[in-house]
Amino acid sequence: MTATGSDHKSTAWALQIDTPVVVLNTFHTGLAIGRDLGRLGIRVIGLTARREAWGNYSRWVESRPSPDSLSDPPELLSCLLELSQELGVRAVLLPTRDHDINFISENWEALSRSFLLPMLPPGPMRRVLNKDTVAGVARESGICVPDSVTITRRDDIDKAERLCFPCICKPVVATQWRKPGIWAAVGSQKVRLVSSFAELKSFYQSFSHIDPLVSVQEWVPGDDKNLLVFGSYCAANHEVTASFTARKLLQSPRLAGTGVAVQALQLPDLEEPARELLRRLQFHGISEIEFKRDERDGRIYLIEINPRHWDQHGLGTAVGVNLSEALYRDATGQPARHMWQSGSPRVWIGDLEVIKHFAWVLRGYAPVKDLAVFFVPNKMPSVFSLDDLRPFCSLLGLPVRRSRSTAPSKPA
Numbered sequence: 001m002t003a004t005g006s007d008h009k010s011t012a013w014a015l016q017i018d019t020p021v022v023v024l025n026t027f028h029t030g031l032a033i034g035r036d037l038g039r040l041g042i043r044v045i046g047l048t049a050r051r052e053a054w055g056n057y058s059r060w061v062e063s064r065p066s067p068d069s070l071s072d073p074p075e076l077l078s079c080l081l082e083l084s085q086e087l088g089v090r091a092v093l094l095p096t097r098d099h100d101i102n103f104i105s106e107n108w109e110a111l112s113r114s115f116l117l118p119m120l121p122p123g124p125m126r127r128v129l130n131k132d133t134v135a136g137v138a139r140e141s142g143i144c145v146p147d148s149v150t151i152t153r154r155d156d157i158d159k160a161e162r163l164c165f166p167c168i169c170k171p172v173v174a175t176q177w178r179k180p181g182i183w184a185a186v187g188s189q190k191v192r193l194v195s196s197f198a199e200l201k202s203f204y205q206s207f208s209h210i211d212p213l214v215s216v217q218e219w220v221p222g223d224d225k226n227l228l229v230f231g232s233y234c235a236a237n238h239e240v241t242a243s244f245t246a247r248k249l250l251q252s253p254r255l256a257g258t259g260v261a262v263q264a265l266q267l268p269d270l271e272e273p274a275r276e277l278l279r280r281l282q283f284h285g286i287s288e289i290e291f292k293r294d295e296r297d298g299r300i301y302l303i304e305i306n307p308r309h310w311d312q313h314g315l316g317t318a319v320g321v322n323l324s325e326a327l328y329r330d331a332t333g334q335p336a337r338h339m340w341q342s343g344s345p346r347v348w349i350g351d352l353e354v355i356k357h358f359a360w361v362l363r364g365y366a367p368v369k370d371l372a373v374f375f376v377p378n379k380m381p382s383v384f385s386l387d388d389l390r391p392f393c394s395l396l397g398l399p400v401r402r403s404r405s406t407a408p409s410k411p412a
Contacts, residue, residue, distance in 0.1 A: 001041065013337045017042045020091040021328065022083065022115070024048075024069060024103075026055025028350065028382050029096040031391060032314030034061035036324040045091070047079070054383050054391035056402050063402055069095075069103035070178060077107050084114035092116045092331045095308050098174040101125060118236070118331040119285035120307065128281055128307045129173050131215055135302070137280050143273045144301045148217035154208045157201055160216040166195045168217045169203060182210045190258070193219065220303075222295035224248045227303070228267055230274035230289040231316055233326040238282050241336045242326035244316040245270050249347065250373050252357040254366060260353045261373040262312045264319045264346045273300065281305075286313070286323055311382065315348040316341075318380050347376050351383040352395060 001017045021037055023030045026046040031054050034044040038060025046055050047066035056063040064083075067075035084091065093115035095101045104111055105122040120128060127133045135145045149160045150172060160167070170191040171177045177186050185207035186192060194200040200216060208214070220226070225247055232243035245267040251257040274289050288310045290303040309324070316323050321339045329336055354373060360366040384392040390400045 013335070015040060015325070015329070015337075016332065016334055019089060019116070019328075019332045020045060020087060021094060022047060022080070022091045023055075023061070023094050023096065024100045025096040026050075026053040026058075026061060026063065027096075028054075028311040029309045029313065031055035031058055031061070031383065032311075032317075033094060033096070033309060033324050034058050035385070035388060036314055036317050036322050037328060040325060042328065045083070047076075047083075051402075052394070054395055057390035057394045057400050059388050059390065069097070070099040073103050073106070076103065077110065080111065081114055090114060090116050092118065092328060094327075095119070098129065098306075098308070099178060101129070101308060102175055116331045118327050120283065124282060125307065128283065128305060131170070131172050131304060134277075134281070134305055138277055138302045141273070141276045141280050143277060144299050146218045146220055146301050146303075148215055151204070151212065151214045151216065154204075154212045156212075157204055157208075160200060161197050163197075163216060163218050165197060165200075166193055166219045167200065168192070168219055169194055169200060170215050170217065171211075172213050172215050176211050176213060177207075179211060182207050185210065189253075220292040220294050220301045222292060224251050224254060226293045226295055227251070228270055228291045228293060228300070229262065229312075230267075230270045230291070231287070231310075231313055231321075231323060232274070232278070232289075233286050233323045233330070234278055234283045235330045235336070236284055238279065238284060240275055240278060241330065242316075242321050242323055242339045243271075243274075244319055244321040244323075244341045246312070246315060246348075249376070250357070250370055252353055252360065252366070254370070258350075258353060259312055259348075260350050260357050261376065262315060262348045263376075264315045264341070264348075266341055266343060269300065273302070277302070277305070283307070286327055288313070311350070312348045314382075315346060315380060318346045318348075319344065344378065346378045346380050347373075348380050348382060349373065351381050351392065353382075 020043040022045045023033050026048045030046050038044050044061050046061040046063050049068035055061045066079045108122050138145050168191050227248040229246040232240045235241050246262050246264045248259050249261040249263050252260045286309050288306040291300045292303050320342045383395050393400045
């Protein structure tokens, strides 16, 4: 089958859609993948252990319950191999979380025989997942990186006393803090902002008995709007075939939390450092590189790289850069389609996250000025969509039917 659309008029851009896509996890990230590919007519199968995941109710996702990659990896492997036999073709397999990446890496040999895996193989992927390794590569590339200390054992915490506080405390590898017991110990946060060495020591003691390895990084001055994003797809030859840039408007908790509002915006000064880092890493796949602009002198510092789809990746599609399509074309051996980011800013809003943050404001835990995100123009809700209402209805707790049908063969 071939799909064409308003921006697919050229014969050279015609898209063969015979290869299905299998997505692990169907919350924000998986739902956006389903919409970006399902609207092109591609069959998207969403696997998740969470019945409440919003993508389970999307018209663009064929939802199937499955074991989880973190808690039941052997069962998930069996599920995927059975699915591959059922499909009769090598579908594209996409992770949406770091432990999905770990699962694929640990089962690379078996999965690569049954699925197309447009991502780095296990060895190179371990380098990219290690924040210390990426920071070293960035420094060699001339990219600014905040001063940091890696703590490997509990007796080494005093090494962090030389840093200028406040600092960000975070795992060297993201999945460390997902271990049993540690997620609750760190307050269910991906990172923690500590204002002093004394606060760092107290926080470290709460989880170091489970895993002492941690990175302590100096905080780059500036509010959430100084956090900049370079999202891209690198083909198997390590060339960037599609990219867009954005900035965060609001995180929750502020300064060290999850993105609540993110604005697509052309940021030319991100292009060179981001592409150089990806080139040096010999990267392949979807990635989000996060930088922060120092409010004191305007210098850009590398914060981290996520080597997979992330919650706000669909924002690229809204401004003309469908990273999932770029990946699909490369994985299935089709010509790349040239994509350019439009100059019209769009703002991704996390539906549930913004409601939670509004509650924080009402309780006095966040400033009233944060409510300004409700009034920004050109908003793009993460779950609500007029042509796909059931996910939002499920988010509201309304009774809706779980999706089991495949996406139509022609784009809507």
